[in-house]
Amino acid sequence: MKDPAVKRKTKDSEQYSKELVLGILLTIAILDHTRLFFHYWNTNPGNLESTTPLLFFTRFISHFFAPTVxxxxxxxxxxxxxxxxxxxxxxxxxxxxxxxxxxxxxxxxxxxxxxxxxxxxxxxxxxxxxxxxxxxxxxxxxxxxxxxxxxxxxxxxxxxxxxxxxxxxxxxxxxxxxxxxxxxxxxxxxxxxxxxxxxxxxxxxxxxxxxxxxxRRKWLLATGIVLTCLFFILRGMNWYGDPKPWIRQETFTKTVLSFFSVTKYPASLDFICITLGPMFIVLHCIEGLQNKLTDFFVTFGSAPMFTYLLSTLVIHLAAMINMELTGGSWSALLITPDSYQQGNVLSDYGYPLGTVYLLWLLFLFMLYGCCKFYHSFSSKRTV
Structure with missing residues (x-):
């Protein structure tokens, strides 16, 4: 019987690097999902009038997940x-x-x-x-x-x-x-x-x-650089590549946020370039890299569907339990069409972003144990 960790070490570096990137981006997607269920309800990180740089960044880095998948x-x-x-x-x-x-x-x-x-x-x-x-x-x-x-x-x-x-x-x-x-x-x-x-x-x-x-590793680096440069060219010209052009704001910080506020739904050309480009560069740089930290992320990335579904279950269930323990009703987090409306029962619900990050770390370690058990169970079935 082989230990799952030993099996991972026998993988070729290309597959390992893909699972590593998927694992890293899954943890970031879990952060964004934690934000959805625990930050102030119906908050829009892309609204430049109300967002903060950290809130915007928390949402922006989650954009890398879907194109990579x-x-x-x-x-x-x-x-x-x-x-x-x-x-x-x-x-x-x-x-x-x-x-x-x-x-x-x-x-x-x-x-x-x-x-x-x-x-x-x-x-x-x-x-x-x-x-x-x-x-x-x-x-x-x-x-x-x-x-x-x-x-x-x-x-x-x-x-x-x-x-x-x-x-x-x-x-x-x-x-x-x-x-x-x-x-x-x-x-x-x-x-x-x-x-x-x-x-x-x-x-x-x-x-x-x-x-x-x-x-190929060399192809990844060249393509990543080209796509990243293409994003800055297209976004800088501001005439094609995204249906929402960036606008000079009253502060430099907000102008930067406007520049990087690209459209995911539907996925714009600018969105694809600024997500795939850096992802290719990262894939090039991490190939051959392997240690305890990378193994931690590969544990998530080698079973992405299991991790994604389980994390959604854990985060949503935790939010419902938290609602009940803090004086609300767990049924408020049964999401219905009314939940998307401003002024609904969840309007006063939510926590600061710092709390969200702490909860995210807690969820990661909980999910890590579950994913380790899943790998152990699945390996026993295939031996």
């Missing part, structure tokens, strides 16, 4: 597909897509709301990843170079669609929302949320898939 998933799918026929790849991707979409609708939506009536249904990262993989199942039949060019075109040119706003609840409108336009769709007592629009997120997944054979 989509791109690295694409590279994993490329490696998995190499020994299979196109038809086998198609069936395998469709099964994975169905599993992810089901997980989003049944599990992830419940963990975010704890509402047994599912009155809030969202298309978030897991569902968007599933839809993107389902689309890849069919488009992978295209020649690789053509699919690569198509993916780049999606990323670069999707802002040309920004001028086509759609309203209503017709099937065609809903399809458009899923493809390109973030939308909150109220319907009676239900609320449907489309956050992760498919065009740019599929392009990221497809880029990882079509450039899998190019994945």
């Amino acid at each position: 989509f791109f690295i998933t694409g590279t994993y799918l490329f490696i998995w597909s190499k020994a299979k026929s196109k038809r086998q790849v198609c069936y395998g991707l469709l099964r994975l897509a169905l599993l992810l979409i089901s997980t989003e609708l049944v599990v992830n939506n419940f963990l975010w709301t704890f509402d047994p009536f599912y009155r809030t249904i969202g298309l978030f990262i897991i569902g968007a990843l599933g839809l993107s993989i389902g689309l890849l199942a069919f488009l992978q039949f295209l020649p690789e170079k053509f699919l690569l060019v198509l993916s780049l075109l999606f990323l670069i040119a999707h802002h040309l669609l920004d001028g086509i706003p759609v309203t209503g609840k017709s099937p065609a409108s809903v399809i458009w929302y899923i493809l390109h336009q973030q939308k909150y769709i109220p319907s009676g007592e239900y609320l449907f949320i489309v956050n992760y629009t498919i065009i740019p997120w599929f392009a990221l997944l497809s880029l990882g898939y079509t450039t899998g054979y190019l994945y």
